Amino acid sequence: MGRWCSPASAEPRSVQLLLLGVALVAASFYAGTLFQSSASPALILPPSVSRSPGSPNPQDASEFTKKVGVSYRTASISVPDYGLDVCPLEYNEHIPCHDAAYIRSLRNLDRSRHEDLEAKCPPREDSLFCLVPPPNDYKIPIRWPTSRDYVWRSNVNHSHLSEVKGGQNWVHENGKLWWFPGGGTHFKRGASEYIERLGNMTTNSTGDLRSAGVVQVLDVGCGVASFSAYLLPLDIHTMSFAPKDGHENQIQFALERGIGAMISVLATKQLPYPGNSFEMVHCSRCRVDWHENDGILLKEVDRLLRPNGYFVYSAPPAYRKDKDFPIIWEKLINITSAMCWKLIAKHVQTAIWIKPEDESCRQKNSDTGILNICDPSDTSSWQSPLMNCVRLNTDQSKIQKLPSRPERLLFYSRSLEIIGVTPEKFDNNNQFWRDQVRKYWSFLGVGKTSIRNIMDMNANYGGFAMALSTDPVWIMNIVPYTTINTLPVIYDRGLIGSYHDWLVFLLNI
Numbered sequence: 001m002g003r004w005c006s007p008a009s010a011e012p013r014s015v016q017l018l019l020l021g022v023a024l025v026a027a028s029f030y031a032g033t034l035f036q037s038s039a040s041p042a043l044i045l046p047p048s049v050s051r052s053p054g055s056p057n058p059q060d061a062s063e064f065t066k067k068v069g070v071s072y073r074t075a076s077i078s079v080p081d082y083g084l085d086v087c088p089l090e091y092n093e094h095i096p097c098h099d100a101a102y103i104r105s106l107r108n109l110d111r112s113r114h115e116d117l118e119a120k121c122p123p124r125e126d127s128l129f130c131l132v133p134p135p136n137d138y139k140i141p142i143r144w145p146t147s148r149d150y151v152w153r154s155n156v157n158h159s160h161l162s163e164v165k166g167g168q169n170w171v172h173e174n175g176k177l178w179w180f181p182g183g184g185t186h187f188k189r190g191a192s193e194y195i196e197r198l199g200n201m202t203t204n205s206t207g208d209l210r211s212a213g214v215v216q217v218l219d220v221g222c223g224v225a226s227f228s229a230y231l232l233p234l235d236i237h238t239m240s241f242a243p244k245d246g247h248e249n250q251i252q253f254a255l256e257r258g259i260g261a262m263i264s265v266l267a268t269k270q271l272p273y274p275g276n277s278f279e280m281v282h283c284s285r286c287r288v289d290w291h292e293n294d295g296i297l298l299k300e301v302d303r304l305l306r307p308n309g310y311f312v313y314s315a316p317p318a319y320r321k322d323k324d325f326p327i328i329w330e331k332l333i334n335i336t337s338a339m340c341w342k343l344i345a346k347h348v349q350t351a352i353w354i355k356p357e358d359e360s361c362r363q364k365n366s367d368t369g370i371l372n373i374c375d376p377s378d379t380s381s382w383q384s385p386l387m388n389c390v391r392l393n394t395d396q397s398k399i400q401k402l403p404s405r406p407e408r409l410l411f412y413s414r415s416l417e418i419i420g421v422t423p424e425k426f427d428n429n430n431q432f433w434r435d436q437v438r439k440y441w442s443f444l445g446v447g448k449t450s451i452r453n454i455m456d457m458n459a460n461y462g463g464f465a466m467a468l469s470t471d472p473v474w475i476m477n478i479v480p481y482t483t484i485n486t487l488p489v490i491y492d493r494g495l496i497g498s499y500h501d502w503l504v505f506l507l508n509i
Helices: 012-031 100-105 160-168 191-203 226-234 250-257 293-304 325-338 360-367 414-418 423-444 463-467 487-492 502-506
Strands: 041-044 068-071 150-152 172-174 177-179 216-220 237-242 261-263 278-284 305-314 342-347 350-354 453-456 474-480 497-500
Touching (some): 150 250, 191 226, 191 342, 191 350, 216 226, 237 250, 250 261, 293 325, 414 487, 463 474, 474 487, 487 497
Parallel strands (some): 216 278, 237 261, 278 305, 453 474, 474 497
Antiparallel strands (some): 150 177, 172 177, 305 350, 342 350
């Protein structure tokens, strides 16, 4: 493997050529050219979207259009002379290391803790090594922001989720389209009304989630990610995740809509995000047993929350008095009390706790044996087992109050100082990426609404995402685990991303 190079240390010309090549490949795939497709345009008129009175309108609501452009792939897939094997069509939804048949064959997994939903890579000889094809009737995706509400059925041709969740307004069939009304299990009146209610609960009805200090949210068991979609008008960015399970197509729906999401699960390992990254962790009927195993999953939430961050829990134990829900609720109260979380609101079907900033209560509970404190040296969160302890921010001087977006994008945070990046180097990196992005758009020769989903495979300080922050795109910032840990910098800038180890997955394909 070659060395990973940061933009600041690489030769500018080589960086331009390398990243231009990656951008061109991504653009050509998006346009269908890798499959030598021909296309013919068509128009479809979907129904108008109804909104509840008083619900917040997206900042870009005027850009929503009722006309949806489409391009059909009409030619058969062909393999070019220079190679590139194409997988059989039945593998068009293949996800590396999430092969259900292979995972079922493993006998040593702790299925009671859903270890079977975590990524498990097969041996090299059993892995797929070919280009995953699109469906036969694949269409060029609908452009953002219309894609928030409508996507082509043929691109994610599943009906199970609409049948199971149709009454909860997740997704409905509408001719050749899927329609997403913005509903969810616990927000049947729409995500806008639900988000407004959360703002009222966190601010005593004096403001919204922005005034409550929420910039980044982790949405656990996100479904089709409507919660994330309707937070965007507030300039709140969400890292949404859900496992590949009985509703395995939900992440496909989210990505087809142009909403940031990834396959992941809270099971036996820490999530691939740094500590103190989110102002809110959200669970709306997320199918996580928070009360089990001495609350070890809630302690992972505590790791991820910033001081004064919120845990939002919309689930039956918060409001139902039948079955074993009262017992579960009592366990949740005991666990959160031991961590010194404060229950600040409980209304309708939702409870909200806040993580303390002052660590004196947690230190006291540790001294009396109620709470375990983590070893400060245990900081890794890539493929690390969950830990039944909490981390203390004992040095208050290291806790930095960050500005709101968009100021946070250019803020020189303490996380930059910790890894030895000077303000001058940070400013130079930002200017470098502003210049690069201008060239990318010029080289690609496409409209800025033609591209929505972007992955930065080696995000460094997040400068690429910063330079695109005013464009209608979202960026998944990836920090390889084998490089210097810059993901805290990315989250301090108000961006989202994940750790990853490309080598692990490359050795298994």
